Amino acid sequence: MAAVLFFSIFFTVSEVLARVDLSRAGICNVAGDDPLTTQSIHVLREEVARRTGIWLPVSVRIDNHAGPTVFLVLETTRLQLPAPLRKALDALPKPSAEGFRIVTQGNDVVVIEGKDARGLLYGIGRLLRKAEMTSGRIVLAGTLHLSSSPKYMVRGHQLGYRPKTNSYDAFTVAGFDQYIRELALFGANSIEIMPSGTDDDSTSRHMKLPAMEMVAAQSRICIKYGLDCWMWYPNIGKGFSDPAKVSRELLVREEVFRNVPKLDAIFVPGGDPGELEPDELFTWLGKVAGVLKKHHPKAKIWVSPQSFKPEKAWFDAFFRHVNSGYPWLGGIVFGPWVKVPVEQIRKIVKPSIPIRNYPDITHSIACQYPEPDWDPAWAMTLGREAINPRPTDEKLFHNAVAPYCIGSISYSEGTNDDVNKFIWSDQDWNPATDVRETLKDYSRLFLGADLADEGALALAALEQNVKGPVLAAAHIDRTLQRWQAMERTASPSLRANPRFQMGLIRAYFDAYIRERSLYEAGLERQAYAALTSSAGSAKSRAQQALAMLRKAWEEPVAAPLKARCLALADSLYRSIGAQLTVARHGAMPGRGNFIDNLDYPLNDAPWLVHELKKTADMDEAGAAKVLDALLNRTYPGKGGTYDHFLSPLSRARVLGRLSREKDPGSLQSPRVSYTVGLPGKDYYEAFPGVTTPVPVVPKAWHTQIEVLYENVLRIACDQLDPGAVYKVRVVYTGRFKSTIRMKTADNILIHDYIKAGLRPEYEFDLPAGAIKNGKVIFEWNCKAGERGLQLAELSLIRVN
Template sequence: MKLAVFATLLAVPAAWGPSKFVPVDTILVDSDGLPSGASSLLESHVSRYNARTAKGGMCVKSSSKVGCSAGKTTAKVSFEMKNSASKGGFEVRSSDLDHVVSAGDESGALQGFLAWIRQVRWSAKETQVPTDWTASHSSDKELWGLRGHQYSSAPHAQMFRTMDEMKDYTLDQAVFGTNQIEMAHISTSSSSYDHLVEFSSAMKDTGMNASLWISADKAAAFDLDKLFKDMKQLDSIFMPGGDGGTLDIKAATAARKSCRKYHPGCTMWISLQELSADDMDSIIKDLQTSTWKDNIDGIVFGPHVRVPLTQFVKMIPEGFPIRQYPDICHIAGAQFALNFLSHVWAFTHQRQAVAPSPEFMDSIVRQRANGSTPTIGVGAYSEGVGDDWNKAVWSGVAFQPYRSVKNIVADYARYYFGADLEETAAGLIFGLEQNWIGDPANNTQINKTFALAQKLEKDGKDVLAKSWRLQALVKRAYNDVYQQRRYVCGLESVAGAMSALQRTWSADHRLDEAEKSLEHDCVDKTMSSYKSRVLDLASAINKTLGAEVLQTQDKMLNIQLIDEPVSDVPFLLDQVKSIKKLKSDDDKDKAIAKLTGWTDPGKDGFYAALASVPQSPNLVLPVSLESDPARYINPTISGDRYHSSHWISSQRSVFELYDSSVVVRFEGLKSSAKYKLRVGWGGGSGEVQLSANKKSILQKYMSATSSTKEYSVPQSETKGGTLELECQQKPGVGGSGRSCYISEMWLTVESEDSVIV
């Protein structure tokens, strides 16, 4: 995936975004034209704008409210309600200093105002508003109507340290088109009841749909009737059927009945996660019975569903709307794991990290749009706010798909960091995504992205001091360049050691020279300063937001992994020291030969590190990575923890999901040779089978293992010059569906015949 030049990325199409701006001292927003229920929400957004921007200067006025005064140059925003306008639609007209938002309902009026406010160019010096600009939106242009995200009730009951912080964050989500918040991971402690009531009130105050993700067993711990009665608003309940819950129609029926008693529009949703093929078929049959039809309002598609979304939509009986539940907060071991993520980033971040992925997320949203996969929308899975940029893309693209992701990221940068920093900050967001594509050793983008971060530090000191979003992005850029330099230095140390070990010197001399190379200190003064800056920014995030709020599953913000090994230096050093303890030179020579020959398959042989980055040429991808983001067809990389007892190539594996397979192809085999196959299995669960060219079974179904096994390959399968090896698990499994973990393969010549019969 390649990104275009940042200046091109940030160009706003004349068809939607404004091209002319005028400076103003004050912005007066006249709420008289709004429905009465929208006025308080409008004031909340204006207050949020003033608190967030450097100059503020926006005020809501009405016939019943005084206190707003015009400045020397005042922009005026007014509203007009038109019965002819579409529900949720709006039109914005800006002429000189007058701005009018026309809409058919409260939702459209507020969305129109928020669309306008995203275009306001604020900075410490001045505020500029659009002029000579007209833009419109209708709900039928949206990819889907439901655009939601999850909050976690851990580590804080409302995810944030204070209720005000949660409300502010929720208002920010609305600016980019989000209209539902779902509280998840609910505790059964005695205080949870009050916190859920507070959550409901906060959603009502911020204009959001309120939803609860609650498992059947957690629901049983509450007096739901009392809880739902006291909640001011509850629009839906999601009871997961797997991945944190089990399908329980009785519990779902009771919860729905109780909810509708106090919230007549409340809907009940269930998921079919972690089900085997037989269990899924059984549940789909149940959905056609009155017990399920009358009590389940919709079905959720999320991680660990054994079929892709397109197939899932076709399987669900008519009458059940489908809601997506995408995981947009994890980088590995997840529904949308980053494609061929280098071990450098996996080892130093594991699953949760600040990883803005605008291009990747934009591609997924557009692939999952109505048409090929008709669903009512999204309630995305999340853990903390470290995926804030991804939230904005999912909501923003779904809300206004006629705008490019480049425009939406530009809006994001302008809204949070100001017009002066907009282009640099947007470039940083796109750059961070590209930093993690391909081999870090050869990725020149990392230094370019780092330069953008340093520019933001210089040009945006005041914003950086207050903004956890900017702190998190700049921290990532510093960590990226720090890890890249550690990695490159480690590669040089390993190369020096391997070169020494393969010289013709005595065993002891070779080992001594290898040890010297491996003990080289890679961290110089410059790198130490980068590391210190990472630590400083982590501390700043903890003060401005809370480390535990940014990443609820990694409250140290990956700091504990900052010096995790990213090369084979620790492994090789342990091996060298162990070999030095051997008594005889002959034993040392043999051990050295074994160590240096790990990847050597011998004459006419082949070696493949299947989880390598860049991608191994032997690993077959049946479809493009872009067309299969959830990896239902293509294999995925696993391995985010370093172990000094193995080569890194042995620690990382590829695996397949459910009924797909891992396919490895070797070409250019000698027709006269008989080959032996050695497979480094990477563990996992279930039973797996290995076959050659879809004909010969090299291994019948057996329990997954983490050992290395050898197989004799029939010469009939190699004489044509190509060998295709395929690993599959037993069809129809449930659970996470992950199996066929393979790290490495060696195809070596066992013998050579002069005649092939």
């Protein structure tokens, strides 16, 4: 693709007996004294000193460097190098823009040549990533001969200073400076900031500076490190064709653009938030472009086809405008809630119009790239925005979309996705990079040279912890052992290191949730055993079952694991302002406060307790009826079928599921979702140990099979009797609240459009002739312009 930069890489790392020892080295600056070069040298010296205590001396005199030396040079200044060093560099392919070459000679000389000033910074970053730095020592394990150039021209992350984030609003200017520097060391060249007062409050109790002052400071940091500065700037509300509102909004933007010293582009989402029709949107953006140009003449406007009402007419009009040749349009952005797959967008828009990716790397459910087929224990506890290292998943998502884009700036809501940022930057630089290599570099640079391998394994293990059924996940205990082994030998500085703490808290949290899952599953089995017992009355059996279920909070397990989670949450709040609870740390509910979910019920206790309590005021016949309903809730009767879509057997009935490689965002095929979304407060109650009301419904209703937008959900049911009469029972839960229609593949209507969210359960007669050859295929769709549909349970109940 023309929009993608030329890419070449040549890389060998030789493990040799002789190590390259730079402990007594000096820096020879052959790159000049422009501000970015000077800053890059400062980065090298400061990062080395932070880890080793060594301040590398700097000189511009080549003849002063007969011993251990780190030569820093640009392509334009390389002739000043001694001929042997130039020859060694010339043996490697020439890098392209922002690329670099690194060579070592002997056991104490390193040369870093940047194609340009940015390339020098990225070359320094690569040296820091590969160097083993300990107190009083900086060495390389072997020789380096490396030429590397980025494949994608945009490589960055969104760092919004607002309360909605789970930690950024607690950052100081120095904290942002260091974080942006570290992202640059892994190849990032762009930071996306956001103004105050968009879809979030402009203040929070954590903020160290007024929002506008911090946004301006973030822009200055981009200048300092030579990075591009983007701004995410949505349109809030309606009326952007009203002259009075247009004037007010333009004045607000004028103030923002004037106060930000560097701005290379703004990204205006078409929706999420934003409700403008395309004609109004692009007319408005033309006015914004005039204000932007006054203060940042080279800046362009990028826009995404995000829409909460994704009707075909909206997209047709949007892409017509995109292809109209507006001089202010930089390109379009592909991200969450963009209905059209990126490969289709690439065909729709002119080849000259670039696409920038905006991947959601921060959320785990109810998002662009959810965890696939999660155990409900994780959905209910880790939730949407926990600390979530997903290295292999992020590589998969990146490489599926990247070929159609010029690069990416990630959507991030805080430090919970810290590992994912560095994985994504490395993939934007070179999508062939093994994530294990990135994890080793991350661990070596941020946790310590001695933890390069072990830290990488420990971080990778956290991703694997949440794959598959939690009750079968014995590897979670081994993951905790790995982290605890590092914890026992950790220095005080490592114990206080927020990146170490983030991995550690997840290891303890996962182990605690598994212990509780095992315990509560056992209690539920004992409760059901009491209910099915032939001994005693129905009312007494109900009381026995209640007593078993109450043990979960009256006699809790694994208290030391819980205590360690709480202590680490406090430590993370002190170190980086991470807000992992609402009451204690000031988190916004649902925004990273997963520690509030430590004691969320992991079995069917909320529903069972709610139902069993009813028997206290009933006679024996009434109590027996309640128990019978509990025990047979999912039994469809003789000849019937029952499906809930966490079950692999039920998922096998779902037609049209594509692999994540082919459809990573489920824009064309079904996926499992984990949102309850029940109607009204009557479905929720207070529960011991939980800070918010919990659903008093079967746990199966927490999980749905879903399709997005106008996609049709198709489920095949077989082994049916063509001559029998059946009823169809469906349960619609989830957050979409769409208007749903159900029919067969032969166009036999089961029910016309129903507004989901009014009540969960519905029952319908299956029309005669719907079953053919013992099989029926059901189809569901929602109305055009809705976000999709979700189905929790499907039962066919034989009535004759």
